[in-house]
Amino acid sequence: MIVGYGAAAGPVALELAKAGKSVVALEAGPHRSLATDFARGAMDTLRWHTRAEMIDKPRMGLTFREDSRSVAAPWPQGYAMASTVGGSSVHWSGQSWRFYEEDFRVASTLRELYGDSRKLAHLAADGAAIEDWPITYAEVEPFYDKVERALGIGGWPGNIGGRIRPVRPDEGNPFESPRSRDFPYRPPRDNATDLVFREGALALGLKPFHVPTAFVMDGSWTSSEGIQRAACTYCSFCTGYGCWNGSKSSTLSALLPATESLPGFELRTGCYVTRIVHRDGLATAVVYRDAHGVEHEQRGEVFVLGAYSFQNVRLLLHSGIDGNGQVGRYFLNRAVTDLHAIFPDRILNGWNGPSVQRQGVEEFNGENARELKLRLPDDQFFVRGAFIGSPSQRLPLETYDVHPPDVPSWGAEYKRFLTGSLNRYMGLQLLTEPLPYEDCRLDLDPSHRDEHGMPRCRVTRTVKQNELRMARFVWDRGKEILEAAGAKRIWGSPGATATASSTHDMGGARMGTDPTRSATNRYCQLWTMPNVFVAGGAVAPTISGHNPTQTIWMLSYWLADAIVRGKVDLADSTAFS
């Protein structure tokens, strides 16, 4: 039984069906496909971006509050969870990273680097609850590799078996952890925005590189599952859109075609799971409503939750599954920090290019900037960092609100600004790494319900000192790159704003070694209900300064492998090997 057929569910369904298991996947959304939904309508910004057709707000809306004493209000904005076959992997950007070795052991890394330094006092004061993952990069590297081959991830290798930048002297991420072999193909070319960002970064002595991307590039490509797809055409409708060309790697484009023909696999769409039925500490069935509103009960032996973090956590809590009080805790998402610039002398045409056609630098991510950070006064010191990159896909309907604070938001002056500068605009991505805190969590909202009468998922998320200091620091570094590249008018918020959803919404059912301080074991198996597994970002103890999707797929391969090879005991979560 798989609840939700999205990014995280894809590898689980494929691997279990391949192993001869009988797999039923219940997906709340419809089966949108290349042929019927994305062929011509894909490039309609109003439908997919502005009106966010793939997102089911009435049924899956959130409530939000910034501290646990406030009353949460419905979250008016959208969020990343696409309600569609393939889930958010259908409309994601396609920026695809492996987390670093260090990202799996943040607690240990901080101890080793800073010891009990008084520099860390702000973390204790704010209730930071940093734990290592119960798995190591070395253990999961083969599963990252599997994602690159099965889904299709392109990039320049930064580190093959310890050799830094082995392919070309100036390409690849020199900070990445060792990979066992090269990417299957290369990332997109650089567009004007990328070239200008590179100039700035190189002038500062940084090592920019093109980010790894989940798009087929340069001719057609056949995956390890035998699925052939065509190369990206740079049409630039990516983040928020389904790819009409099938070039973007997703559960829909890369995994479903290999899964749907397997005899044990059944996909039911329009099926909204409202409850997990359980008895004597084991799940026995799920209750769901079909597209006609008719309620069904589906029995099963093993239950994998493959919906988005918010929905997985909500379903567990609503079903009364939280034996150890850990479900919903240590929610993580990124605070919003924005940085914008105008290049008066250069026409960049930022609308032309997939959002992930993007150069970036890693010098300020993780603890890569520790020398710089140690020079900061104690009251500015922070741990972890951010990726800084140069996205494109600056379509007018997505970008008309971007203007400096001294330009009014309407009228002649607004129009003069926008018409003169939209094509000279570059906004940087500052992908900061927030920390887990004792009081940041998901739970059931006591007063707001969805259409099915289920309590909404309530998000409690506070921005703490570490996030504010980090935002200030990386904002200044991004500004330096922009200035070095020739930007003249630079604006944005060097602060960090709390949000219900940053599109990277993780934690809430974190994995760990201690059954009293985590929700699942190292194989994503609930400590308190051993035949229930949580796939997806909810199991992440820390979030890394990298986009999480490749790690989410990796974890799904990892947990599927544990089930197929019998590494887990379906009656006892502590008896794994």
Add this chain to the structure above:
Amino acid sequence: MDRTKPAVITRRTAVRVIAGAGAAGAAAGVGGYLLSRDPDPLPARPELRGLAALTPAEGALVEAIGARIWPGDPADPGAREAGSVHYVDRALAGPYARYLSTYRIALGQIDAAARKLHRKPFVELEESTQDSLLDALSRGRLAGVRHGESFFLTIRVHVLEGVFSDPVHGGNRNLVGWKAVGYPGPFYGITEQEQRRFAEHQMPYRRLADL
């Protein structure tokens, strides 16, 4: 600015309009409705008579507000020339129907405020006067308009959606919204040469219907 001469709505049309507005007003329990206090002939261009959700006079007011949010003239087209009001109207008759009563109430109150302060309907005021009314509205300081600040945010977004969305949705006529910012529209592919031009694009202008 070269504006089309206002047409005149007949007394009978006006009575129907008033009746409709009155019903909505009674339901919402708020006074100050568009047209309800105006004994004079009502301005509206002929093409605004067949709107789906808005009355002709409401359409004219939305158009006039839009023309201050994203101003223009035939040489440098703005929201009026983009036909943004047709986008807004179609949206209010469909996916944005939940905003219709908000529009109806706020538009009536804005027009009433214009008449009270300047003795003329909003659409007949000088642009600078319209700007100062909208400035007050956007700050929530236009007397007689409830929740003006939030309504201004709403109508601003909708007007700009009508400027920058594909013409298939009713606005962005002749692609004037995209042309203003140098965006050629959707293409199935973009070449390397185009991506590294460092100059205005040399692609033809296209819309979804051209694909």
